[in-house]
Amino acid sequence: MTTGVLFVHATAWLAFAAYVGGSLIGLRTPASLRFRCVWLTGALLLLVHLLAAFHFIHGWSHAAAYADTARQTREVTGLDWGGGVYFNYALAALWLADAGIQLAAPGRLPRQARVALAGFYAFMWFNAAVVFVHNPVRWVGAAAFASLAWRKWHPTSGGPVHR
Template identity: 40%
Template sequence: MELGEGLTRWTIRIALALLFFCCAGRQLAGEDRRWQTLERLLWPLGCGFFLTHIAAAIHFFHHDSQAEAYADIARQTQEALGAAVGEGLYVNYLMAIVWTADAAWLALAPQSYRRRSGWIEAAVLCFFLFIAFNGLVIFKSGWLRVFGIAATLVVAASAGWRAWQKTERKV
């Protein structure tokens, strides 16, 4: 594996592993201060790996061409879903913007971040998980698909457990 290919592939793998880990951790740890300290490090780190992946993919796989990246995503979508749609490129950019803003908010104003509305938290995490699930389960195969399914199930179970815990406290 060449350096550019390895950098591109492993940065997204690490980014998604950190994304899933942090999503599950938020559900399981709740207000635990040790977790919050760790997450303040891991969440922006995952975002950094994601941004590095995008830059590496554009440079090494698409020769710094947005048109080539768009065409490649359209080709992959045609193979996976039967429709040549390249707009997934812009969805990736949107995820980069949202994750960067979210990670910056956590890093710069953690108390405000922790008090944010539940619908913002749910919308951001559902968006990220939707993108990650599609990237791993719909567009990949083998061990990456198995990882995507397992990680999604862990996050879903964690969210279910947290919801159950909240209802138990109210009773």
């Protein structure tokens, strides 16, 4: 594995860690500065990941990214479709916009928007960290999601869960 490809993988996992950490913090204190900083860091790391993937893996070619996404989707699902790349673009755009909104107007996003975004983020990250991972690292992703689910539905004492 080249240094560039290692950087692509590292930025993906760091962005995922920020998603998990931000989600856990956001369950307790969605308007806190700590949450907003972790959330923005994660969104920026995802952007760096996408740019690094385009540079080191896809040669700045959307067609190459689409083809690689189609290959990965075919390997996992049997469906030869690269449209998932557009969902990756949407994840980055929405997360960056969400982080910007959280910085400008903490906690003011309507509940329906928060729920929709949380569902989309969870779907995307679950697929990225569990479904499309082909090695034992997928268990790290599964454990992270189990932790998120536990904290969401079994909050510890110390205040209400907001998300």
